[in-house]
Amino acid sequence: MSSGRHAYRLPEEPGAAQAALHEAATRLRADEQALATVERRLLQVASGAVSFSTLMPQPEQTLLRLLATVEPASGASFGLRDEIQERWQAAKDQLAALSAQACEALGAYATVETIQGARLIGRTRINWHGDARSLLIADIDLAQAAIHRQTLALALRSRAALLRMVGLVGRGAAIAATMITSPAGALLALPAVWQFVQEVLAEVRQSMVSST
Numbered sequence: 601m602s603s604g605r606h607a608y609r610l611p612e613e614p615g616a617a618q619a620a621l622h623e624a625a626t627r628l629r630a631d632e633q634a635l636a637t638v639e640r641r642l643l644q645v646a647s648g649a650v651s652f653s654t655l656m657p658q659p660e661q662t663l664l665r666l667l668a669t670v671e672p673a674s675g676a677s678f679g680l681r682d683e684i685q686e687r688w689q690a691a692k693d694q695l696a697a698l699s700a701q702a703c704e705a706l707g708a709y710a711t712v713e714t715i716q717g718a719r720l721i722g723r724t725r726i727n728w729h730g731d732a733r734s735l736l737i738a739d740i741d742l743a744q745a746a747i748h749r750q751t752l753a754l755a756l757r758s759r760a761a762l763l764r765m766v767g768l769v770g771r772g773a774a775i776a777a778t779m780i781t782s783p784a785g786a787l788l789a790l791p792a793v794w795q796f797v798q799e800v801l802a803e804v805r806q807s808m809v810s811s812t
Contacts (some may be wrong), residue, residue: 612717634804660798666792722748
C-alpha cells in the first residue's frame, strides 16, 4: 500500500519556525472545530429547521442550490443553472482529489519529514498501530527535536481530520439524499455535501482570523 508523506518546510530561525508551526496548528484547530459542526448543520437543513433565505449562512444556501440542480423538475434559470453546474463540476473534481488523498492516508504507514531552512532534520515513519521509527540528524539539538515532535503531532492530527472529513461527506450525502427525490440521491448529493463542508471550513477559518 502507498504511504502518506507529510513534509513540513519551516524557516531556519527557531522563533520563525515555531511561529509557522503555531499558524499551522491554528488552521488545523479551526478545521477540527468546523468538522464538529457539519453533521448538525446538515441535519438542521434536512429536517426543515433551516429554510432557504438570503439570511441563512452561505454554506446552507450553496447546498440547497446545488441539490436543486439534481431534481428533475428544477426551475432554475439557464444562467443560474450554468453557474451552479460549474460549481458542481468543481466540487466533483475536488471530491475526487479528496478520495485520492484518503486512499493514500489509509496506507500502511505515514512518513513525516521536518525540513528547517534547507536541512532535513528529522524523518519519522509511523504505522496505524502507533509504532514509529525516526531518523534524526546526528547533531540535532533540543529545539530541533521539539520542532520535529510538533510536526509529527500535526501530521497525525491532519490525517485524522482528513479521514473524519471523508466519513462526514459520506454520512452527509446520506442525510442530504433525504431531500432529493431521485433514487440515486446519495450519489448525486456527494459533490454538494463536499462543497458544503468546504464552505463551512472557510467560514470557521475566517471567523477565527477575525477574532484574533
